Amino acid sequence: MNALLLIDFGSTYTKLTAVDMKKEEIIANTKSLTTVQSDIMIGFQNAYHQIKEKCKDIYFDEILACSSAAGGLKMVAVGLVPELTAEAAKRAALGAGSRVLGVYSHELTQREIKAMIQQTPDIILLAGGTDGGNKDCIIHNAKMIAKYIKNVPVVVSGNIKASDEIEEIFKENHIYYEITDNVMPKLNKLNVEPAREAIRQIFMKKIVEAKGMKSAESMINGILMPTPAAVLNAAKILADGTNTEEGIGDLIVIDIGGATTDIHSIAEGEPTKPGVMKIGLEEPYAKRTVEGDLGMRVSAESLCHSVSSKKIMKFVPNTKYNIEERCKYLTQNVNEIPNTLEEIEFDEALSMVATEVAMERHVGVIEDVYTPMGKIYSQVGKDLLDAKYVIGTGGVLVHSKNPSKILRAGLYNEENPRYLKPTDPKLLIDKDYILSSMGLMAEKYPDIAIRILKKNLSNV
Amino acid sequence: MKKKIVLGVIGADCHAVGNKVLDFALTEAGFEVVNIGVLSSQEDFINAAIETDASAIIVSSLYGHGEIDCRGLREKCEEAGLKDILLYAGGNLVVGKQDWEPVRKRFQEMGFDRVYPPGTPPEVDIEHLKEDLKI
Ligand code: B12
Numbered sequence: 039m040n041a042l043l044l045i046d047f048g049s050t051y052t053k054l055t056a057v058d059m060k061k062e063e064i065i066a067n068t069k070s071l072t073t074v075q076s077d078i079m080i081g082f083q084n085a086y087h088q089i090k091e092k093c094k095d096i097y098f099d100e101i102l103a104c105s106s107a108a109g110g111l112k113m114v115a116v117g118l119v120p121e122l123t124a125e126a127a128k129r130a131a132l133g134a135g136s137r138v139l140g141v142y143s144h145e146l147t148q149r150e151i152k153a154m155i156q157q158t159p160d161i162i163l164l165a166g167g168t169d170g171g172n173k174d175c176i177i178h179n180a181k182m183i184a185k186y187i188k189n190v191p192v193v194v195s196g197n198i199k200a201s202d203e204i205e206e207i208f209k210e211n212h213i214y215y216e217i218t219d220n221v222m223p224k225l226n227k228l229n230v231e232p233a234r235e236a237i238r239q240i241f242m243k244k245i246v247e248a249k250g251m252k253s254a255e256s257m258i259n260g261i262l263m264p265t266p267a268a269v270l271n272a273a274k275i276l277a278d279g280t281n282t283e284e285g286i287g288d289l290i291v292i293d294i295g296g297a298t299t300d301i302h303s304i305a306e307g308e309p310t311k312p313g314v315m316k317i318g319l320e321e322p323y324a325k326r327t328v329e330g331d332l333g334m335r336v337s338a339e340s341l342c343h344s345v346s347s348k349k350i351m352k353f354v355p356n357t358k359y360n361i362e363e364r365c366k367y368l369t370q371n372v373n374e375i376p377n378t379l380e381e382i383e384f385d386e387a388l389s390m391v392a393t394e395v396a397m398e399r400h401v402g403v404i405e406d407v408y409t410p411m412g413k414i415y416s417q418v419g420k421d422l423l424d425a426k427y428v429i430g431t432g433g434v435l436v437h438s439k440n441p442s443k444i445l446r447a448g449l450y451n452e453e454n455p456r457y458l459k460p461t462d463p464k465l466l467i468d469k470d471y472i473l474s475s476m477g478l479m480a481e482k483y484p485d486i487a488i489r490i491l492k493k494n495l496s497n498v
Numbered sequence: 499m500k501k502k503i504v505l506g507v508i509g510a511d512c513h514a515v516g517n518k519v520l521d522f523a524l525t526e527a528g529f530e531v532v533n534i535g536v537l538s539s540q541e542d543f544i545n546a547a548i549e550t551d552a553s554a555i556i557v558s559s560l561y562g563h564g565e566i567d568c569r570g571l572r573e574k575c576e577e578a579g580l581k582d583i584l585l586y587a588g589g590n591l592v593v594g595k596q597d598w599e600p601v602r603k604r605f606q607e608m609g610f611d612r613v614y615p616p617g618t619p620p621e622v623d624i625e626h627l628k629e630d631l632k633i
Contacts (some may be wrong), residue, residue, distance in 0.1 A: 119545045171550035225532050225546050353599055407510045
């Protein structure tokens with residue numbers, strides 16, 4: 039049987055998914071521990087043998103991969119005004135599937151350069167100025183990077199009128215760079231796609247090798263993108279559809295992990311209520327936010343600090359645990375698997391808090407503006423009240439007996455009506471962990487990917 | 499190259515029509531207008547001017563709270579590195595029909611280069627812009 043093999047080199051597990059392209063079905067899923075320290079292919083081979091055992095007469099025509107191994111893609115974003123080009127650059131980096139280690143604005147100082155070096159980014163995204171706007175800042179920052187940070191690739195997505203000078207600076211200093219369109223060509227207009235694509239190209243060309251994964255490329259047809267970018271890709275294709283397959287419309291993906299909670303939304307997010315004025319920087323249609331302080335294990339302790347134990351208590355009123363101690367324990371024991379009822383309950387409470395808070399940070403907020411005439415409303419961010427679907431993925435959701443309870447923590451809440459969260463969406467679960475692999479597959483076979491997604495995401 | 503002008507209506511003011519009229523008139527006159535629209539804070543004006551490298555900020559206020567909303571704008575511009583940016587204000591800057599001279603004086607003391615009484619047509623400030631920016 040001929041099949042397609044999809045690989046996700048994850049931070050912990052290397053996950054394999056075999057797809058029968060004729061029947062448009064998933065044949066098998068296997069996983070094995072990721073082995074990036076020694077040779078990434080060892081872990082792959084382990085999982086590969088399992089899949090060969092499961093389906094004996096299988097032959098793979100093609101193998102595609104995404105990766106978040108070896109720390110995943112890590113970036114810093116540089117812009118001019120914090121709320122404008124610096125924020126736009128951050129959003130572009132997140133949408134490219136990166137972790138954002140730092141966001142810098144205005145003219146970089148040597149101190150900031152030092153901090154940046156310590157963060158060891160894989161790529162720097164350099165923005166600043168609208169097209170035809172401020173040039174001085176981005177040129178200064180290009181010079182600082184060229185002088186002090188020589189070995190990190192730079193994606194330049196700022197004022198295009200500065201690109202000749204930046205090109206000269208980088209060429210002279212042998213910096214690896216890529217110049218693309220501005221992330222904010224006009225004030226408050228966001229244009230993240232060109233930067234995302236440039237980041238992905240550099241990821242494929244340079245980062246995969248730098249992370250010791252070059253050996254994988256002899257066997258597979260390329261590590262095409264970071265895993266989070268694949269998830270966003272899957273969400274986008276499922277929402278929008280293709281030329282031949284209908285999409286399912288506006289949706290949100292909630293991905294609760296050990297270290298972070300990621301939210302993806304595919305929606306324009308225009309106001310759904312009359313009389314609301316939208317203000318601020320435009321939102322990306324396909325938007326990803328990452329909460330580094332909200333997670334089930336590595337970030338359990340930071341979650342407790344960020345949201346207070348009272349809020350966690352709300353979801354486990356009768357727990358025998360001391361909330362802070364339990365969170366600390368989970369952070370120190372990242373491989374802990376909950377067994378008893380109490381342990382499961384506690385994990386679910388953490389996941390509900392993570393969902394609630396991550397959604398609050400992702401969605402738009404409505405503010406009352408009091409005027410002599412009475413109240414009017416302003417909206418910053420996306421209005422997702424009418425989003426049709428919320429899809430859950432990640433271990434705690436997939437293994438939970440009650441995933442809808444967790445997802446509901448992310449929905450609209452009358453006690454906090456400022457947050458424009460979905461009011462009445464259908465809830466789906468990615469029970470076979472296929473979002474990232476389908477996002478990967480969608481690069482080449484979008485129609486089949488969307489059909490498999492529709493079949494495999496189950497209602498809860 | 500076209501001079502860039504940041505235009506907007508300051509504070510909790512949502513009078514949108516005059517803003518559109520001004521945008522149109524200024525664009526016609528050859529300026530590149532960066533229109534941040536209604537409900538704009540002082541920070542919105544400043545941020546826009548920084549990113550776009552604008553030569554002037556034109557503040558409208560129609561609902562009568564202009565004086566409170568505009569206070570401190572010049573100081574914040576200086577703080578943000580916008581040293582020589584032109585600041586104009588107009589619309590219905592204060593409540594009702596007040597004696598204009600004291601109002602003008604107060605706004606100029608606040609650091610506005612030009613201040614316009616109610617009913618000033620866009621042509622007037624366009625002439626002034628050309629003069630002040632030496633076009
Ligand atoms: C339509 C209107 C509204 C609509 C606005 C709808 C909208 N989203 O645009 C609504 C009903 C929402 C409204 C609400 C209010 N309004 Co009203 N509104 C008006 C009205 C009737 C017309 C405004 C208009 O569109 N004019 C047409 C445009 C083309 O003219 P313009 O806005 O004046 O702008 C021109 C000039 O002012 C000038 N200009 C403007 N800025 C600048 C800057 C510079 C540098 C220069 C040179 C020139 C310049 O050029 C513009 C283009 O020609 C005026 C009365 C009037 N006839 O002006 C009252 C008026 C502006 N409103 C007024 C008031 C008090 C209010 C309210 C506070 C309460 C109320 N009475 O309803 C609320 C405030 C709401 C808020 N938060 O902003 C007062 C303001 C009084 C004052 N300043 O002393 C006015 C003058 C009515 C009055 N005589 O009492 N209003």
